[in-house]
Amino acid sequence: MSSSNSAYIRYTRFVLVFVFVVIAAGGIVRMTQSGMGCPDWPRCFGSWIPPTDASQLPADYEKYLRQQDIDHTFNAQHTWTEYINRLLGALLGIWILIHVIWSYRKFIKTKPVIFWLSFLLLLATGIQGWLGKRIVDANLAVVKITTHMLVALVIAIVPVIILRKLKAITPVQDKGTKWLALITLLLLLVQIVLGTEVREQIDEISRSLNYLQRELWIGRLDFFFTLHKAFAWVAAIGCVALFWRALPHKELAGLGAWTFVVVLLTLLLGLGMNYLNVPAIAQPLHLLSSSLLFVLVYALLLRVK
Numbered sequence: 068m069s070s071s072n073s074a075y076i077r078y079t080r081f082v083l084v085f086v087f088v089v090i091a092a093g094g095i096v097r098m099t100q101s102g103m104g105c106p107d108w109p110r111c112f113g114s115w116i117p118p119t120d121a122s123q124l125p126a127d128y129e130k131y132l133r134q135q136d137i138d139h140t141f142n143a144q145h146t147w148t149e150y151i152n153r154l155l156g157a158l159l160g161i162w163i164l165i166h167v168i169w170s171y172r173k174f175i176k177t178k179p180v181i182f183w184l185s186f187l188l189l190l191a192t193g194i195q196g197w198l199g200k201r202i203v204d205a206n207l208a209v210v211k212i213t214t215h216m217l218v219a220l221v222i223a224i225v226p227v228i229i230l231r232k233l234k235a236i237t238p239v240q241d242k243g244t245k246w247l248a249l250i251t252l253l254l255l256l257v258q259i260v261l262g263t264e265v266r267e268q269i270d271e272i273s274r275s276l277n278y279l280q281r282e283l284w285i286g287r288l289d290f291f292f293t294l295h296k297a298f299a300w301v302a303a304i305g306c307v308a309l310f311w312r313a314l315p316h317k318e319l320a321g322l323g324a325w326t327f328v329v330v331l332l333t334l335l336l337g338l339g340m341n342y343l344n345v346p347a348i349a350q351p352l353h354l355l356s357s358s359l360l361f362v363l364v365y366a367l368l369l370r371v372k
Contacts, residue, residue: 094351
C-alpha cells in the first residue's frame, strides 16, 4: 500500500470517528434538554455568535422564545450546548468536503466509485443539516428526529464502505453468517427507530414533570417501550450469535469480538436507564453505543460473501 493511500485511509478513519463525535454531541443535546436552545437555524437568536446572557438578546427576542417548548426563558447553557453541536456538525461538513476533493484528485480516473461514495457522504451531510433546520422549525417533531437519526447512520456507514473497497481483503465464504448479519442489521435498525420514539416520549414526560421525578418517567412510557425492550433482546441474541459464528474466521473474529463487547455495553446502558431512573449520562452513551453497534455489524456484513 502506497504512503498516499495510507494517508487517505487514515483520514477516512478520522472522518468516521468524527461522525461518532457528532452523534455523541447530539445525544448530549437531548440529555440536557437543549434541543431548542437555539430556536432558529442556522443562526442562533438571529446571530452567528449566540448570547451568553439575557441582556445580550436582540430586541425582538420574544419571537424566538415563543417557538420553544423546552425553555420559555433564555438559558445560556442550553443555547451554547446546541450551538456547539451545530459547530461540530459544520466542522464535519468541512472535513467531508476535504475528503471529496481528495477523493476526486486521487481516484476519479482509477476508482471513480470511491469519489462517488465520498460525494454521497457530502450529500448526506448536507441533507442532515437541512433536516436539522426542519427539526428546529417543527419544534423537535419526532418523525423528523427519526429521519435525522437514520441519515446519521448512512453518514457513518459510507466511510466503512470506502475503507472496505480500498482494502484488499478476500471476503469470507459463509452464506449462513451473511444471512445472520443481514437479519441482525435489520433488527438493529428497527430497534434504533423504536428507540427514537421512546426518546421522544421521555422528552415529553420529563418536560411535563419539569425534568424532575425521574423515578416516574419509565412508568409513563407506552407500548413502544415494551417493543423496544423486546427487540433489544432479540437483536442482542443476533449479535451474540454473529460473534460466535465469526470466531472461527480470523478475518471476522476482531469485528465479532467488538460486536460482542458493544452489544453488552448497549444492554447494560439500557438496563441502567430502566432500573436506575434514566440517569442523564446513560442517554448519550446508549445512543452512541447503539450507533456503533449498527456500524460494526454492517462492517462485518461487508466482509462476508
